Amino acid sequence: MTNKLTRRGVLKSGAVAGAGVALPTIFTASSASAQAYTNEPTGSTVTLGFNVPQTGPYAEEGLDELRAQELAVEHLNGEGDGGCLNTFTSKALKGNGILGKKVQFVTGDTQTKSDAARASAKSMIEKDGAIMINGGSSSGVAIAVQGLCQEAGVIFMAGLTHSNDTTGKDRKANGFRHFFNAYMSAAALAPVLKSEYGADRRAYHLTADYTWGWSQQESIAAATEAMGWETVNNVLTPLAATDFSSYITPVLNSGADVLVLNHYGGNMVNSLTNAIQFGLRDKMVNGKQFEIVVPLYSELMAAGAGKNVQGVLGSMNYNWQLDNEGSRAFVKSFGEKYGRPPSNSAQTCYAQTLLYADACERAGTFNPCGVAEALEGFEFDGLGNGPTLYRADDHQCFKDVLVVKGKENPTNEYDTLEIVDQTPVAQVTYAPDHPMFGGAEASLGTCNPGA
Amino acid sequence: MSEFILQILNGLDKGSAYALIALGLTLIFGTLGVVNFAHGALFMIGAFCSVTLSRILSASYETVDPTQKDFLGNPLKVKSTYMESWLGPDIGGAIIDWSVPLAILFSIPIMIAVGIAMERGLIKHFYKRPHADQILVTFGLAIILQEIIRGFYGANPIQTPAPEALSSVAQLGGALGLEIVYPAWRMVYFFFALATIGGVFAFLQFTTFGMVVRAGMADRETVGLMGINIDRRFTIMFAIAAVVAGWAGVMYAPINAPNYHMGMDFLVLSFVVVVVGGMGSLPGAVAAGFLLGILESFASWERFKVFDGLDQIIIYLVAIIILLTRPRGLMGKKGVMED
Known part of the structure; x- marks a missing residue:
């Protein structure tokens, strides 16, 4: 076979191939310049992007988020029983889509990895024309995707993200969080811990070594120390750790009488299981019953930990047992469709999708800057959590926080946690320039409409 | 002192799992010359044998209790196990309670079947291929197996x-006048590992x-020239290695x-164990x-x-040192891994 490759030929082929590769970008650029903002809907539909973990360790949580997001789209399009559209205090949503456009959605798989989450969000924005991204089960992912949405000029309605940083030092003008945060968990838990276990306690912390773990530990240590507890030790544990026995054994002789597990997901299931195996909850130390605290709970984690959660205190953003009009409507709608009660990650994604749609309606536009303005300072009720404020300064929602406890005698597989207290919003509110949230230097920046 | 002893116990406990998995890996490498990256999946399948038997024994039927309500306000469906209905709460409850030890027996045919299917169905086609090919194909197989398990059982951990x-x-x-408490099941796991390892050595x-x-x-x-069908025996050894890995998983479930x-969490560590050994x-x-x-246990001890x-890398640091100073590993044969 004759080799017909020549320098000139290669250059020509290269130029043609280069032009070919560049062509879609050229078209994208010219079409984008005609738009007022990124992915301005021009047809009869509007596309939302649901970026949730569909594979990996939080896939179950992602699946529940997706259920709730599908339900929200159904309600927005006037299908089903309407769910919280019937209880939402804002009456802008009519069940005819958003601004008259039928809502459709695309999904991405975050894999609970920042790079994969950014790639899937980017794909949904650039290829599918998604105008809003919602979902996720990790603070690392939320912060990464929030940054991407800010650059791309779309709104990011965060899913489950609990680190202070999401609306603290990493807050963005295009990003909004309905879920509560580590500071709020600590502020809500501290008074309950004091009343249940007393003010004279010695706490040993095991902390997941990443942004959420640091944030949670800092918050709970500050809150418990303020009420008189002493922090004996804080040991950072690798996120990849599966067996925590080597971290638990030093607790036995540390003089601590409380173990605080700043762990989430699989880490929490394993560390709590290991702590129970070592008999910590049966121990008496300093003349007191040894106690374990899990600052952040989720129903799926509690199910994973089984009976090990019984009697262990923690906090949640939402629980399906919450008895208010919005919660009842959501649980009924979700339960009848899927045969199970919603998790708190599902509820936050459902609420976020409705809140976004409502803001578009009230702003009369999909322009992210108009939507952001409509969300800022917005006060609402009827989505399940009770009266809530979307604070303008940091795009963080403020509402009552639930303190929950692993149920001693569950009656069925969903009956794992019980609400022991509902801490009023005033007790968990903090200044926007709080040092744990980036201080005075933290800034939203300016809204980016993209295009 | 008691903390020191506790960390030794922790190490023996972790080491039990490593040793059982590495034993199977070494058996497969020593007999078939295959680097089996799907071996961790066998450990995982073993653990799910415990889950499966526990679910089978806990199979239940529903009765409606009109006095209680479910989350939608409908009469609550209460689950009762067939086992307890048939055999009474004492015997039936005890059988359910002992599902993990019973899974040792339950897992034997499953692990043999999985091992033989894996060896005959896929791995035998790669005996004469380079180790890189073997690693790629067995790693792929491991991912497929774990995704199948995820499809059936979901991504959430399942308490067993x-x-x-x-x-x-x-x-x-x-006896030492020290206050040392250690989970009973972890002690059981350690002695079970010793017994299994002893059994394999005695068998060989x-x-x-x-x-x-x-x-x-x-x-x-x-051996082949003497008229012995060594391939068949090696296939059986593959099945035995699968059972050993499966048992490690069965007993690890609690x-x-x-x-x-x-x-996957155990696989790479176990390979390092094999290389170091x-x-x-x-x-x-x-x-x-x-x-x-x-070593890993002490590396995670604050003192x-x-x-x-450090505990996440200590094993790899040791592996690097061993490979630099003694490429054949601590007890490896001369010439193996040295060229």
Whole structure:
């Protein structure tokens, strides 16, 4: 076979191939310049992007988020029983889509990895024309995707993200969080811990070594120390750790009488299981019953930990047992469709999708800057959590926080946690320039409409 | 002192799992010459044998209790197990309670079937291919197996408790005047690992089958020339290695709730154990398993921790040092891994 490759030929082929590769970008650029903002809907539909973990360790949580997001789209399009559209205090949503456009959605798989989450969000924005991204089960992912949405000029309605940083030092003008945060968990838990276990306690912390773990530990240590507890030790544990026995054994002789597990997901299931195996909850130390605290709970984690959660205190953003009009409507709608009660990650994604749609309606536009303005300072009720404020300064929602406890005698597989207290919003509110949230230097920046 | 002893126990406990998995890996490498990256998946399948038997024994039927309401306000459907209905709450409850130890028997045919299917169906086609090909194909197989398990059982960990009688903590330090408490099931796991390892060694050492296998490991061709079907025996050894890995998983289920990813968590560490012990050396794999388990345990102890995360890398640091100074591993045969 004759080799017909020549320098000139290669250059020509290269130029043609280069032009070919560049062509879609050229078209994208010219079409984008005609738009007022990124992915301005021009047809009869509007596309939302649901970026949730569909594979990996939080896939179950992602699946529940997706259920709730599908339900929200159904309600927005006037299908089903309407769910919280019937209880939402804002009456802008009519069940005819958003601004008259039928809502459709695309999904991405975050894999609970920042790079994969950014790639899937980017794909949904650039290829599918998604105008809003919602979902996720990790603070690392939320912060990464929030940054991407800010650059791309779309709104990011965060899913489950609990680190202070999401609306603290990493807050963005295009990003909004309905879920509560580590500071709020600590502020809500501290008074309950004091009343249940007393003010004279010695706490040993095991902390997941990443942004959420640091944030949670800092918050709970500050809150418990303020009420008189002493922090004996804080040991950072690798996120990849599966067996925590080597971290638990030093607790036995540390003089601590409380173990605080700043762990989430699989880490929490394993560390709590290991702590129970070592008999910590049966121990008496300093003349007191040894106690374990899990600052952040989720129903799926509690199910994973089984009976090990019984009697262990923690906090949640939402629980399906919450008895208010919005919660009842959501649980009924979700339960009848899927045969199970919603998790708190599902509820936050459902609420976020409705809140976004409502803001578009009230702003009369999909322009992210108009939507952001409509969300800022917005006060609402009827989505399940009770009266809530979307604070303008940091795009963080403020509402009552639930303190929950692993149920001693569950009656069925969903009956794992019980609400022991509902801490009023005033007790968990903090200044926007709080040092744990980036201080005075933290800034939203300016809204980016993209295009 | 008691903390020191506790960390030794932790190390032996971790080392038990490493040693059992590494033992199977070494058996497969020593007999078939295959680097089996799907071995961690066998450990995971073993753990899910516990989950499966527990679910089978806990199979239940529903009755409606009009006095209680479910989350939608409908009459609550109460679950009762067939086992307790048929055999009474005492015997039926005890059988359910002991599902993990019973899973040792339950897992044998499953692990043999999985092992033989894996070897005959896929791995035998890669015997003469480079190790890189073997690694790629077995790693791919491991991912497929874990995704199948995820498809069936979901991504959430599934609690599979030890029998109530073995769920408490054992008081160990009485004779020494120390306060040492250690989970009873972890002690069971350690002694179970020792018994299994002893059983495999005895099988290889004192049976004709084992003698042939050892001869085949030393010189496969000559054994074949003597008219012995060594391939068939090696396939059986693959199945035995699968059972050993499966048992490691079965008994590990109460220690950490099984999840579809647990095989991968152990796989790389177990390979390092094999390399440190010496490729193809069964005593090396066992010794290195316990040694590295203890090292990892002490590295995570604050008193010895030079920096955060040391316990996550200590095994690899040791592996680097061993490979630089003694490429054949601690107890490896001369010439293996040295060229």
